[in-house]
Amino acid sequence: MENGFIILFGLTMLYLAATSRLVAHIRLLVVQGILLFLICACNFEHQHALNIAFLTVETLIVKSIVIPWFLFKVVKKTHANRDIGANIPHFYCLVTASIILIAGFLVSNYFTGSSTMKMISPIYFGVSIATIIISLWLITIKHKIISNVIEFITMENGIFLLSLSVAKEMPVLVNMGVLLDVFIAIYILGLFVNEINREFNDLEVSNLSDLKDYNND
């Protein structure tokens, strides 16, 4: 069951790579949040009540309600609809993302032989690393800054999955601080998206390339 959810999580990244509508991307974040909750829920019997409460709040409330709601508001306000004109056509994006995902599985399977990897499930590890890499790669090819924010969130989701894979608990204080920081970071990025929209009237990344050393003025 757990593995099924993780594989679904990996597949959401392929969907992200292959589509261009921003609203669909944000809906995907909701799906990812719910999947992360289900993955956590499979391990709930081994954990403290405090940790269960925290994970539920983090995945169900913050990751699948608050952040997507905030992004919906930003998209509505800035009238951003699609991220067209990415550097690479969607089909090739899909192919590359699939290759990264498969490579994630292969690499993690390769490492399961070593002794220290015993406590990490290879499927967790492979999907989370692939998610992080696909997100970073998508950040480099997308043209709208709001897509960059969305991919930043999927990267954070990948890191969250990775931290679940270690099956060791960090102090609750650390977990809460991390969540708070990530949340504020997304909030600030969202505010900046609005400001950039106000200042430049669109959300193209290419607007933000004025500060450099080798220009001719």
Next chain:
Amino acid sequence: MINVILIFPIVACILMALIKKRAFDCAMVNVYALLHIVSTTLLALNIGRENNIPYFTVDNTNLIFLIILSLVFFMVAIYNTGYTKTLDYPDKKIGHYSFMIMVFVLAMTGTILSSNLGIAWIFVEATTLSSAYLIYFNKTKHSIEAAWKYVFICSIGIALAFVGIIFLNIAQGNINTLDFAQLYKNALLFDPFWLKLSFVFMLFGFGTKMGLAPVHFWLPDAHSEAPSPISALLSATLLNSAFLVIVRVFKVLDIAQCDAWARTMLLITGFVSLFVTAVFVYHIKNYKRMLAYSSIENMGILAIGTALGGAALYAVILHLIGHSLAKASFFLTSGNVLELFNTKRIKSVRGLMEADKKTGWLWIFSFLAICAFPTSVLFISEFIMIKTMIIEKHYLLCALFVILLTIVLWGIGRVVIKTTFDKLSEDKVQSVQENKKKLCACMFIPQAIMLIIVFVLGVYIPPFLNSIINCATAGF
């Protein structure tokens, strides 16, 4: 004492939010700066080190970082008093500005004092978020670009550092701790492969905040667009606090005997930083960006010194002190230049000495301090590093080091001499004279004090400071 510096800003921020008076907001920043330096002095004298909030501590390693932070913040607060008077923004905006400075310094203090890697991570990210507003303070197209790049690049870097922390967790096997003391104690039991992998992620993650090339891209933009007191804080204290986290993680690898790997990584990033500065400083068109590149160079020197180890560690601490004070002074003086000429373009700034003698001399002496002219303390530190390289028979590295430093020196020196000694163009005389009236005494005194400290430390290091530095080198 630690409790005081960590809790006071929270209380002050609440009061500031309630009272909303410009004079009160500015006064609170100064009170915090004073409190910070008094508490740090007491901590340095070994008074009040007990009864801390959990997860925070003062030890031999972070004491020197705390002293630098306190001193620079105190000087910047003095400068800031004069600087805010020159701004004609509404009171509300100045209130936000003072509020964010408090949060920013609190986040840096938290990073330096934390005894737990997880807590340190949280505070490093908090520094990014709190300084984003400060960089965006002027609300121009350029400042929004700088702030966006800063938040986005640093957040991604810090997220990767968190991956490093997770890998460190994997390396620990059955042990589960992020406390630095526990990490040092158990380091020998860690799995070397995962430990090395985690170091790579943490070096690049925290290195993003420290401004090490090749992950330095936010730095010149952010430093050049931020108001000058903030640039000084960013360059002289923020980069140091990220460096402290790297040093702490490096120590874990050192104990676990994986240090050869870590040293190679540090050496590579250090030399890439020097190289990047040498290339870009050549073509520079904006004097604040030039200073930012110089920060990258100096962070590179710190990384190289840490990698060399041995006697070079003493030099690293000296360099840390010297760079923080000299660069803070340089950035604050650049604020005066900006005030006089209203431009950051090097081409448009000529005849600084003619425009304002005091700013001109501060500009020259800041340059001499940063380019390691004897008796600047940076001369001693760079000399010790070069000596260490020769003793350890790294002749090639030594030659490369010297050549790159010379290129950077030439690049900066050319700009400084041109801007200071050329003739002031006649159409500017009037506006410069007008702007000169805005500069008050507290926009000169902090730089002068910091420069005196830098030049005195080059000939005489007081015994108590010497013992603090010697204790700190043990923590590397």
